[in-house]
Amino acid sequence: MKNRIALLAAVALAGMVAGCRSTSGPQAVESGSDTVDATLPTQLPWTAIPSHYAIQVTPHADQLTFDGTVAIDLKVIKPTSTLVLNAANLTIGSATVTPAGGKAAAAKISTDADAQTATFDFGQTLQPGDYRLDIRYAGKINQQANGLFALDYTNVDGKAARALFTQFEASDARRFVPSWDEPDYKARFDLTARIPADQMAVGNMPQASLKDVGNGLKEVTFQTTPVMSSYLLFFAAGDFDRITKQAGDREVGVVMSRGNGDKAGYALDAEAQILPYYNEYFGTPYPLPKLDNVAGPGQSQFFGAMENWGAIFTFERSLLLDPDITSESRKQDIFGTEAHEMAHMWFGDLVTMAWWDDLWLNEGFASWMANKTTQHFHPDWGGDVDQVADREQAMALDSFVTTHPVVQHVRTVEQANQAFDDITYAKGQSVISMLEGFVGADVWRQGIRAYMAKFKYKNTRTADLWAAVEGAGAKNLTQVARDFTMQPGIPLITVGPSRCVNGRTQATITQTQFSNDRRQQAMASPLNWHVPVRAIAGNGSASLTITQGRTQQIEAPGCGVLLINPGQTGYFRTLYAPDQSEALRRAMPGLAAVDQYGLISDAFALSTAGFQPYSRALDLLATLPANAHSKLIELAAGRWVGLFDTLEGNAAAQAAIRDRASRLFWPRLQQLGFAPRNNDTPLDALLRSALIEDLGYLGEPHVVAEGQRLFGAWQRDPKAIPGPLKVSWLGVIARNANPQTWAAIHRIAAATHGTVERSTYYALLGSAKDEALARQALALSLTREPGNTVSADIISEVSHEHPQLALDFVLSHLPQIEPLIDLSAASRYVAELADDSDDATLIPKLESYAKAHLKPEDARPVQHAIGRIRWKAGNKPRIQSETIAWLKAHPAIS
Ligand SMILES: [Zn+2]
Numbered sequence: 001m002k003n004r005i006a007l008l009a010a011v012a013l014a015g016m017v018a019g020c021r022s023t024s025g026p027q028a029v030e031s032g033s034d035t036v037d038a039t040l041p042t043q044l045p046w047t048a049i050p051s052h053y054a055i056q057v058t059p060h061a062d063q064l065t066f067d068g069t070v071a072i073d074l075k076v077i078k079p080t081s082t083l084v085l086n087a088a089n090l091t092i093g094s095a096t097v098t099p100a101g102g103k104a105a106a107a108k109i110s111t112d113a114d115a116q117t118a119t120f121d122f123g124q125t126l127q128p129g130d131y132r133l134d135i136r137y138a139g140k141i142n143q144q145a146n147g148l149f150a151l152d153y154t155n156v157d158g159k160a161a162r163a164l165f166t167q168f169e170a171s172d173a174r175r176f177v178p179s180w181d182e183p184d185y186k187a188r189f190d191l192t193a194r195i196p197a198d199q200m201a202v203g204n205m206p207q208a209s210l211k212d213v214g215n216g217l218k219e220v221t222f223q224t225t226p227v228m229s230s231y232l233l234f235f236a237a238g239d240f241d242r243i244t245k246q247a248g249d250r251e252v253g254v255v256m257s258r259g260n261g262d263k264a265g266y267a268l269d270a271e272a273q274i275l276p277y278y279n280e281y282f283g284t285p286y287p288l289p290k291l292d293n294v295a296g297p298g299q300s301q302f303f304g305a306m307e308n309w310g311a312i313f314t315f316e317r318s319l320l321l322d323p324d325i326t327s328e329s330r331k332q333d334i335f336g337t338e339a340h341e342m343a344h345m346w347f348g349d350l351v352t353m354a355w356w357d358d359l360w361l362n363e364g365f366a367s368w369m370a371n372k373t374t375q376h377f378h379p380d381w382g383g384d385v386d387q388v389a390d391r392e393q394a395m396a397l398d399s400f401v402t403t404h405p406v407v408q409h410v411r412t413v414e415q416a417n418q419a420f421d422d423i424t425y426a427k428g429q430s431v432i433s434m435l436e437g438f439v440g441a442d443v444w445r446q447g448i449r450a451y452m453a454k455f456k457y458k459n460t461r462t463a464d465l466w467a468a469v470e471g472a473g474a475k476n477l478t479q480v481a482r483d484f485t486m487q488p489g490i491p492l493i494t495v496g497p498s499r500c501v502n503g504r505t506q507a508t509i510t511q512t513q514f515s516n517d518r519r520q521q522a523m524a525s526p527l528n529w530h531v532p533v534r535a536i537a538g539n540g541s542a543s544l545t546i547t548q549g550r551t552q553q554i555e556a557p558g559c560g561v562l563l564i565n566p567g568q569t570g571y572f573r574t575l576y577a578p579d580q581s582e583a584l585r586r587a588m589p590g591l592a593a594v595d596q597y598g599l600i601s602d603a604f605a606l607s608t609a610g611f612q613p614y615s616r617a618l619d620l621l622a623t624l625p626a627n628a629h630s631k632l633i634e635l636a637a638g639r640w641v642g643l644f645d646t647l648e649g650n651a652a653a654q655a656a657i658r659d660r661a662s663r664l665f666w667p668r669l670q671q672l673g674f675a676p677r678n679n680d681t682p683l684d685a686l687l688r689s690a691l692i693e694d695l696g697y698l699g700e701p702h703v704v705a706e707g708q709r710l711f712g713a714w715q716r717d718p719k720a721i722p723g724p725l726k727v728s729w730l731g732v733i734a735r736n737a738n739p740q741t742w743a744a745i746h747r748i749a750a751a752t753h754g755t756v757e758r759s760t761y762y763a764l765l766g767s768a769k770d771e772a773l774a775r776q777a778l779a780l781s782l783t784r785e786p787g788n789t790v791s792a793d794i795i796s797e798v799s800h801e802h803p804q805l806a807l808d809f810v811l812s813h814l815p816q817i818e819p820l821i822d823l824s825a826a827s828r829y830v831a832e833l834a835d836d837s838d839d840a841t842l843i844p845k846l847e848s849y850a851k852a853h854l855k856p857e858d859a860r861p862v863q864h865a866i867g868r869i870r871w872k873a874g875n876k877p878r879i880q881s882e883t884i885a886w887l888k889a890h891p892a893i894s
Pocket residue numbers: 001002003018307340341344362363366
């Protein structure tokens with residue numbers, strides 16, 4: 001699953017910072033038997049193992065209901081009189097169990113809504129052996145992305161349309177079919193659906209048969225899937241088009257609402273390009289006959305895309321390239337999302353974690369593989385720098401006491417949903433990068449190939465991966481790997497003064513722990529890691545030391561400025577002695593962009609948390625050359641925007657930042673121009689958007705004036721703002737909106753049919769700085785006008801500028817807000833409205849919300865938000881005064 005991404009980059013930045021029926025296949029039984037393990041926190045009694053499901057569904061899209069039957073081939077492994085399956089919000093009509101060669105027995109059925117189970121009591125003991133369980137049931141079609149769900153949109157003919165899709169991860173297949181809905185119960189699936197004769201149905205596998213069943217309906221049956229987990233099953237039906245291409249001996253396709261095929265070519269080409277690369281990398285070829293990526297109109301508060309095997313689901317905005325609205329950053333995201341989801345066809349689908357504790361085996365790997373693939377096919381996109389940015393995203397969460405280890409304890413459905421966070425994705429990715437660097441790319445790939453070959457169609461735990469990579473020749477991997485995946489937090493490497501001895505640079509390093517909210521305790525009694533520390537001195541080659549205990553000597557060949565963690569693949573922070581820090585500052589212009597990025601990021605984190613003065617970070621930022629790599633310019637501009645927000649209420653200091661940013665970045669934007677150019681590199685296009693957004697956010701006069709000019713022209717001619725810059729320019733207008741401009745955006749939003757464009761405009765209405773307009777946006781979100789999946793985004797946008805207003809609004813309208821959010825996101829939506837704020841008055845509100853609405857074991861996102869707000873509020877006066885003092889001492893050069 002790919003995490004959802006913020007719709008409006010500027011606003012998110014300003015906050016700063018998802019035939020042939022075979023009976024029990026040998027693999028299915030083998031897979032199940034392998035994982036009979038008392039330590040697995042299964043929520044079902046281990047009395048039976050399913051091997052095959054034959055599911056038949058008839059959706060009634062107009063009524064938002066469906067009817068279903070399922071025949072499950074299973075093996076009873078312990079004598080039992082009951083079978084317990086997962087089922088949620090299903091009405092079960094009847095059930096019978098039939099032993100192989102015997103007579104059917106009817107069940108007494110009871111359901112438990114809290115446990116999400118159905119119990120079938122047969123009133124007699126079922127002895128170990130083979131059985132078939134037949135169940136007749138009915139369910140609901142949801143209007144957010146859980147289980148079988150409907151997305152409504154306006155079609156190319158301007159008419160209202162409804163399409164159906166499924167979303168089952170983590171635990172929602174049980175809303176579609178009574179099942180053993182846990183990842184280790186792998187089975188084969190046959191799916192048959194009755195749908196309107198003029199619609200297209202999509203499943204994991206190609207269609208096996210089709211028949212007309214009268215009354216305007218047809219019955220579609222898909223081929224039997226390989227052995228897989230229930231959360232990977234997929235079904236969609238609607239008024240679709242499908243475009244295809246051959247990638248070797250496999251067919252890849254993109255499915256989208258009718259008439260939008262011209263927007264899918266970019267994603268289809270990416271799919272065809274990536275599949276052979278993965279076949280080669282993983283060593284086990286993609287096993288299904290086809291691979292589709294299915295576009296859905298709308299959005300989710302939980303995810304952007306989901307790796308159903310053979311039928312990836314992706315929301316349109318992350319799959320279709322629409323020249324009228326898709327920015328360069330979104331275009332790159334389409335490729336990255338495709339690469340991420342396709343990596344899951346192996347990591348997740350072919351080899352699956354035994355339980356959600358090891359979810360990082362899916363998500364960390366898919367994230368890492370997406371970055372690797374992007375760097376391979378698009379070396380000019382700056383993926384190496386992005387990887388440092390991803391590490392920073394992980395560290396932002398990992399530096400609070402509310403963090404968790406990469407491998408974590410998941411016991412409830414809510415906890416499984418919450419596991420899809422920056423630790424699982426970004427820390428997982430960063431740790432893999434570090435380990436790949438540690439053992440070498442070739443050994444690492446051999447290990448992955450061995451792991452795929454050994455565990456295909458099975459379930460694994462983290463230790464299985466370490467064993468496979470060590471088996472491929474990696475030495476001492478497990479110790480390092482365990483330290484970084486079983487323990488939370490970030491090592492801090494403090495570097496003492498360096499000296500040159502016999503042509504080698506020596507220094508003492510001390511290992512403690514970096515923390516934002518418990519700095520003293522973390523320094524006094526830190527966790528302990530075996531950290532691979534690379535060091536480089538001047539032009540010498542890098543040395544590698546694995547830390548053992550607190551203090552040790554390091555040495556690097558050559559004499560010169562000592563840089564720790566060159567290339568930035570190490571997952572730790574580095575605190576230099578003042579002299580070394582100053583020497584690095586002077587050496588900054590000559591360093592690689594990734595190292596500049598890492599140094600600045602470390603410096604700001606250390607200064608913000610109080611490990612060193614704030615001036616040290618600002619000094620480093622000020623040393624960045626004007627012609628630096630565009631990702632560094634983006635980073636610097638974003639830092640100034642963050643400081644601008646921190647100085648809210650101090651007009652003079654904010655004006656000083658605006659003036660400084662204008663002097664620093666306006667010349668670069670002038671060079672790039674306000675509109676796309678034919679000779680733009682991808683990085684030029686990204687930087688242009690970022691500078692328009694950041695300078696516009698700061699109220700830079702040239703940018704604001706151009707924004708107003710373009711807005712006037714756009715109201716007369718929708719093509720007046722180039723598509724790739726539309727979100728950037730309209731973001732500037734919407735943030736500074738007055739009642740007239742707000743009303744104009746609203747009018748255009750209501751008249752727009754394209755779902756991505758339309759939802760973008762509605763979200764923009766939530767980004768106004770003007771509080772009265774923000775209130776108007778909140779009121780609009782409770783009407784039917786924006787659409788079922790758009791309203792929650794409007795409220796999120798309001799929260800960036802007005803967290804208190806958004807939180808109060810949501811807390812006072814909970815019953816109306818709940819239907820606007822997917823069930824999977826419910827326990828963190830409220831926390832996310834507040835967690836970027838530095839307003840301590842939000843804390844008691846969050847506390848009472850958690851007490852009234854969340855089970856204590858499910859409250860981690862709220863606790864994290866509280867800890868973060870408290871920390872930011874506590875730090876603010878110090879950062880404000882140190883920044884003001886620095887600005888006075890360093891007037892911008894004219
Ligand atoms: Zn994923």
